[in-house]
Amino acid sequence: MLRSRVKSLVFALFLALGWTSAVIDARADPGDPLCTLVNPINGRCLKWITISTLDGQVTATGSADGGSGPPRVCAYAGKPLLCETALGSWSSYAGAWCRLLPDQPALTDPIWEGRSDGAVYSCTRARFDGLPDPALTSLWWLPAAPEAPDPEVLARRLLASIDFQSPELGIFPRGDTMQRMSFVGWHMWLWAAPASELQWGPVTDSVSEGGVTVTLTATVSELVWDMGNGDSVSCGKGTRWSASVTGGRNVASPNCGYVYAEDGRYTVTGTSHWDVDWSGAGQSGSMPFTLSRDAEVIVGELQSVNR
Incomplete structure (x- = not known):
C-alpha cells in the first residue's frame, strides 16, 4: 500500500485580513530564504523567491516572478495599514x-x-x-472608488485558497509488500495517477475585489521521481502499466521507468512541479510551487535454483 505524505511547504500562506505570508521550513539553511516584501504590521514576509535545496530535497518554494511593481503603501495618521x-x-x-x-x-x-x-x-x-x-x-x-487592490496580492490569496494535492503515485511492480516486491534488474514503470484535477490540473479559478478581477491557471509541468538511492527520473504523466500492454514480460516503460541495481527498501518520492500563471488589471505573473508524495518500495534479488 502506498504511503503518502505531502511534505513540501510550497505556498504555505497564512491569510490575515487579506495579506498573505510565506512560512519557510525550519530545516532550510538560515541564508536560504530571500524575502522581497514584508508586511509592515506584523513583519511577516509577503513575497519571496525560491530557496535552494537541502540534501537534494526541496524544503520550501515560492516565487516573486512576474511581480506587479512596487507594492501599494497605505497609512493613516502616520501608521502603516493593510x-x-x-x-x-x-x-x-x-x-x-x-x-x-x-x-x-x-x-x-x-x-x-x-x-x-x-x-x-x-x-x-x-x-x-x-x-x-x-x-x-x-x-x-x-467621489471615486477606493484605490484598486494589488492584483498579485489577490492572485496569491486565490492560490492559497485552492486545495492543491500531489498526484497519487503509480508504480509497478508495486513493491509495497514482500509478496509484490520488485526485483533487481526489473523494469519498474512509474506514472502519475491523479484522482482529480487538483492533483494534476489544469485548475482555473478567479476572484474579484475592488473592481479588480484576477484569474489564474495551474497545471503540473513535470513529475520528478527521487528513487531513494540518489537517482532521480524526470517525467511527464508517464504510462500506466498493464498486463495487456506488456504481456507480463519485463519490458521498459515507453516514457517513465527505472531499474534498481541493488536490493533493499527504498523511499520513493514523487515531486510535482506546478506552473501557475495569473493575470488581472492589465498585469500578469507566475507563481510556481512544488508538492511531494512518498511511497515505500521493496526490491528483492531473484534467486535461481540449479538441480
Whole structure:
C-alpha cells in the first residue's frame, strides 16, 4: 500500500485580513530564504523567491516572478495599514476600508446630499491597533472608488485558497509488500495517477475585489521521481502499466521507468512541479510551487535454483 505524505511547504500562506505570508521550513539553511516584501504590521514576509535545496530535497518554494511593481503603501495618521482586507480597500478620502454597496440607494436618499456623481460604499474604520473594526462600519458617499487592490496580492490569496494535492503515485511492480516486491534488474514503470484535477490540473479559478478581477491557471509541468538511492527520473504523466500492454514480460516503460541495481527498501518520492500563471488589471505573473508524495518500495534479488 502506498504511503503518502505531502511534505513540501510550497505556498504555505497564512491569510490575515487579506495579506498573505510565506512560512519557510525550519530545516532550510538560515541564508536560504530571500524575502522581497514584508508586511509592515506584523513583519511577516509577503513575497519571496525560491530557496535552494537541502540534501537534494526541496524544503520550501515560492516565487516573486512576474511581480506587479512596487507594492501599494497605505497609512493613516502616520501608521502603516493593510491596503486590502475582507472589508474592502483602503480609501484615503474616507480614512476607512470601503467596498461598493451592491444596491445603491435612490438619489433622493439623504446620504447623497444632493449629489448625483460618485457612489455609496460600506466603509469600516480602523481600531487603535490599525486593524479594521466591524463595529465601526457605516455608509459613505465617495467621489471615486477606493484605490484598486494589488492584483498579485489577490492572485496569491486565490492560490492559497485552492486545495492543491500531489498526484497519487503509480508504480509497478508495486513493491509495497514482500509478496509484490520488485526485483533487481526489473523494469519498474512509474506514472502519475491523479484522482482529480487538483492533483494534476489544469485548475482555473478567479476572484474579484475592488473592481479588480484576477484569474489564474495551474497545471503540473513535470513529475520528478527521487528513487531513494540518489537517482532521480524526470517525467511527464508517464504510462500506466498493464498486463495487456506488456504481456507480463519485463519490458521498459515507453516514457517513465527505472531499474534498481541493488536490493533493499527504498523511499520513493514523487515531486510535482506546478506552473501557475495569473493575470488581472492589465498585469500578469507566475507563481510556481512544488508538492511531494512518498511511497515505500521493496526490491528483492531473484534467486535461481540449479538441480
